[in-house]
Amino acid sequence: MTTPLLTAEGLNLHFGAIAALRDVAIDITAGEVVAIVGESGSGKTTLLRVLSGLMAPDSGTVRWLGQDVHAMGEAARRRLMRTDWGFVHQNPRDGLRLAVSAGGNVGERLMAVGARHYGNIRGEALSWLAKVEIDATRIDDLPRTFSGGMQQRLQIARTLVTRPKLVFMDEPTGGLDVSVQARLLDLIRSLSRELGLAVLIVTHDIAAARLLADRILVMRRGEVVEQGLTDRVLDDPQHPYTQLLVSSVLAA
Amino acid sequence: MTPAIRTEGLSKAFTLHLQGGTRIPVLGGVDLAVHPGECVALWGPSGAGKSTLMRCLYGNYGAGAGRIMLRHGAGEIDLVSADPRDVIAARRETLGYVSQFLRVIPRVATRDIVAEPMIARGVPREEALARGTALLHRLNLPERLHGLPPATFSGGEQQRVNLARGFAPGYPVLLLDEPTASLDAANRAVVMALINEAKAAGTAIIGIFHDAEVREAVADRLFEVLPHQDAA
Amino acid sequence: MNTSEAPSASGATTLEGYNFAYLDEATKRMIRRALLKAVAIPGHQIPFGGREMPLPYGWGTGGIQVTASILGPDDTLKVIDQGSDDTTNAISIRRFFTRVAGVATTEHTAEASVIQTRHRIPERLLREDQIMVYQVPQPEPLFKLEPRRVETKRLHALADYGLMHVRLYEDIARLGQIATAYDYPVMVNGRYLMSPSPIPAFDNPKMDRMPALQLFGAGREKRIYAIPPYTDVRSLDFEDHPFRPIRAPQACALCGSRDTYLDEVITDDRGGRLFVCSDTDFCAERQADAAKEAAE
Numbered sequence: 132m133t134t135p136l137l138t139a140e141g142l143n144l145h146f147g148a149i150a151a152l153r154d155v156a157i158d159i160t161a162g163e164v165v166a167i168v169g170e171s172g173s174g175k176t177t178l179l180r181v182l183s184g185l186m187a188p189d190s191g192t193v194r195w196l197g198q199d200v201h202a203m204g205e206a207a208r209r210r211l212m213r214t215d216w217g218f219v220h221q222n223p224r225d226g227l228r229l230a231v232s233a234g235g236n237v238g239e240r241l242m243a244v245g246a247r248h249y250g251n252i253r254g255e256a257l258s259w260l261a262k263v264e265i266d267a268t269r270i271d272d273l274p275r276t277f278s279g280g281m282q283q284r285l286q287i288a289r290t291l292v293t294r295p296k297l298v299f300m301d302e303p304t305g306g307l308d309v310s311v312q313a314r315l316l317d318l319i320r321s322l323s324r325e326l327g328l329a330v331l332i333v334t335h336d337i338a339a340a341r342l343l344a345d346r347i348l349v350m351r352r353g354e355v356v357e358q359g360l361t362d363r364v365l366d367d368p369q370h371p372y373t374q375l376l377v378s379s380v381l382a383a
Numbered sequence: 384m385t386p387a388i389r390t391e392g393l394s395k396a397f398t399l400h401l402q403g404g405t406r407i408p409v410l411g412g413v414d415l416a417v418h419p420g421e422c423v424a425l426w427g428p429s430g431a432g433k434s435t436l437m438r439c440l441y442g443n444y445g446a447g448a449g450r451i452m453l454r455h456g457a458g459e460i461d462l463v464s465a466d467p468r469d470v471i472a473a474r475r476e477t478l479g480y481v482s483q484f485l486r487v488i489p490r491v492a493t494r495d496i497v498a499e500p501m502i503a504r505g506v507p508r509e510e511a512l513a514r515g516t517a518l519l520h521r522l523n524l525p526e527r528l529h530g531l532p533p534a535t536f537s538g539g540e541q542q543r544v545n546l547a548r549g550f551a552p553g554y555p556v557l558l559l560d561e562p563t564a565s566l567d568a569a570n571r572a573v574v575m576a577l578i579n580e581a582k583a584a585g586t587a588i589i590g591i592f593h594d595a596e597v598r599e600a601v602a603d604r605l606f607e608v609l610p611h612q613d614a615a
Numbered sequence: 616m617n618t619s620e621a622p623s624a625s626g627a628t629t630l631e632g633y634n635f636a637y638l639d640e641a642t643k644r645m646i647r648r649a650l651l652k653a654v655a656i657p658g659h660q661i662p663f664g665g666r667e668m669p670l671p672y673g674w675g676t677g678g679i680q681v682t683a684s685i686l687g688p689d690d691t692l693k694v695i696d697q698g699s700d701d702t703t704n705a706i707s708i709r710r711f712f713t714r715v716a717g718v719a720t721t722e723h724t725a726e727a728s729v730i731q732t733r734h735r736i737p738e739r740l741l742r743e744d745q746i747m748v749y750q751v752p753q754p755e756p757l758f759k760l761e762p763r764r765v766e767t768k769r770l771h772a773l774a775d776y777g778l779m780h781v782r783l784y785e786d787i788a789r790l791g792q793i794a795t796a797y798d799y800p801v802m803v804n805g806r807y808l809m810s811p812s813p814i815p816a817f818d819n820p821k822m823d824r825m826p827a828l829q830l831f832g833a834g835r836e837k838r839i840y841a842i843p844p845y846t847d848v849r850s851l852d853f854e855d856h857p858f859r860p861i862r863a864p865q866a867c868a869l870c871g872s873r874d875t876y877l878d879e880v881i882t883d884d885r886g887g888r889l890f891v892c893s894d895t896d897f898c899a900e901r902q903a904d905a906a907k908e909a910a911e
Contacts, residue, residue, distance in 0.1 A: 160468060206773050213775075228781070232788055235781045242784065243777025249787055249853040271788050313489040320488075324503075342488060346467050360442060360467040367444040371400035378401060 142191035166344035217290035223282035280311035387587030389416035393449035424602035479554035539565040559590035646684035653841035658803025676834030678750035693727035698735035698893030741827035751833040870901035
């Protein structure tokens with residue numbers, strides 16, 4: 132088995148009396164897709180924020196390629212977030228510059244790491260828009276003229292343009308229509324395979340987790356109650372809560 | 384010769400926490416060994432645990448006790464205790480599974496669904512598509528369906544997509560759960576031919592064959608799975 | 616307030632009851648410390664404790680405070696506004712320093728030791744023994760793109776300037792070229808992104824490796840920054856859309872210059888217009904030289 136890219140152990144976090152994370156451990160290797168599922172209040176989003184350095188835990192460590200993420204300093208973390216990491220927010224507005232054109236949004240990360248040829252930057256932007264199925268004619272349009280699904284796809288293009296090794300996704304399909312969700316999930320699935328991305332996706336949608344993830348962690352009240360191979364956990368759930376979760380999913 | 388896949392004392396029980404913790408034992412101490420080029424048919428009454436055994440072999444179900452030793456790469460791995468990532472690697476390279484029902488992924492074309500496992504193993508896309516398409520033709524799936532997602536296909540059509548996907552990569556070990564269930568005679572014959580060709584190529588096959596004709600044509604021996612006698 | 620006047624070192628009469636150059640010595644010391652820091656970190660904005668000045672924000676209080684802090688009795692001061700010595704603001708500020716510092720003043724760039732400017736750099740090449748003081752309205756080059764101060768501080772600290780390039784990219788995408796005509800962002804010493812103040816983009820190349828010390832004061836925002844002599848100053852651009860200084864293609868109607876920055880003057884209400892050098896001193900010099908040559 133290859134060395135994990137990101138490892139975390141003993142993560143604890145309390146918000147006052149509420150235990151948001153209780154002794155949580157997780158790791159992720161190159162190219163694998165890991166889903167963290169749970170209901171509201173399970174701690175899954177908190178876990179994502181702690182893993183991506185946005186929030187510090189009370190105790191425990193998170194390591195990226197062996198380096199302590201929370202000890203490395205804001206500058207290093209920001210650099211990571213611009214290069215090796217990506218973050219897809221639930222609301223695309225949080226991950227896009229709404230007053231900047233689609234092409235500018237996609238090109239920004241390239242420019243932030245030193246790209247200085249307008250033609251090349253625009254070319255990259257066009258190819259990424261094509262990858263996320265946004266029509267090339269929209270390259271100069273502002274994201275506020277896009278539909279929710281399009282904005283989300285734009286956010287994904289913007290995140291992937293510097294070919295990060297690890298992408299954090301926070302409920303990327305939340306709030307989208309079902310048909311739009313399907314398209315987005317398909318996109319995430321094919322891009323992650325094509326680019327060999329490691330993806331850590333937080334979702335309450337079990338079906339999406341089954342579709343995308345190699346491994347799944349089930350969280351409840353800050354604890355990981357069960358984890359393992361996605362199809363094993365969903366088809367042969369062991370923990371009572373997992374069984375409840377799986378049985379509650381409506382089939383179309 | 385070492386078996387391609389073997390179990391030692393494999394046991395499996397389900398605990399239904401939502402039904403007050405009812406425990407349903409299904410498999411108890413199963414010892415099964417299948418060699419390369421051999422086809423073993425799981426045989427027994429309905430509900431006895433044939434599918435459960437097959438799913439355990441694939442790692443889809445966990446095991447309560449015992450080992451499942453799979454010859455993988457240079458050595459053997461125990462699928463029961465292996466790290467999930469190793470199970471994924473084993474499934475990619477060594478262990479194929481044709482389930483009874485195709486799990487449908489929206490928006491992906493049939494030919495891409497079939498090509499996917501090969502591409503995951505590093506086969507170039509063009510070759511993967513060619514091999515997949517050849518099998519789809521052999522299974523008499525019309526060309527016009529190859530570009531469509533299988534969501535709207537009939538049961539028999541979906542089953543054929545599943546079969547093409549399972550047979551195309553050439554796994555050393557292949558698990559087949561009711562591979563001919565929704566097929567007509569002509570396609571049953573194709574499946575039988577595919578199984579025999581795979582055997583000749585050294586594949587170890589474990590199958591559940593409801594159809595006696597198919598079972599007799601491909602199985603080298605039967606492995607009986609009886610309803611588990613609950614010791615308690 | 617006692618406003619009787621007294622003779623000063625240069626012979627000009629100054630107001631009594633004011634310290635030399637209006638600011639008290641402690642304030643000047645504080646501003647000089649800020650200037651030293653600014654010179655040590657070219658292009659980086661240094662906060663300073665701006666004082667109440669006898670004119671409102673937006674009229675050059677920052678530039679005046681910098682000039683007041685560095686002025687000595689033997690200095691010769693030139694003040695220009697949009698390149699010209701004879702506009703209202705230039706005259707006011709020059710008179711202010713005459714009254715509170717008694718320093719000699721001049722309209723000739725070559726004779727000045729300190730030049731305070733709004734919106735232009737003189738056409739004449741400056742020397743090592745001269746100091747330029749720029750009046751700055753908004754010291755933060757990223758302000759329009761990122762209004763949060765906390766965030767821009769971080770961006771400068773991390774040299775994270777992708778945002779500014781995005782802005783230039785947007786210009787090219789929308790207009791086919793970079794449309795910024797003034798206050799064109801520059802990289803100083805390869806490290807800090809800086810606003811050169813609202814000078815025309817045409818003037819930016821003059822800042823590069825200028826022999827004179829360049830000081831910038833923003834009074835309302837209370838920031839000082841500096842470019843030491845002979846420092847690298849590069850205007851941002853793209854490899855395939857390089858920076859070009861833009862000027863009106865005409866020649867000056869008074870001196871005939873084809874390479875100075877021109878003002879457009881409307882002469883009548885029928886569309887008549889003239890183009891003249893914005894730098895009045897330089898234009899006058901050229902005219903004088905031309906007259907001399909004609910006489911020979």
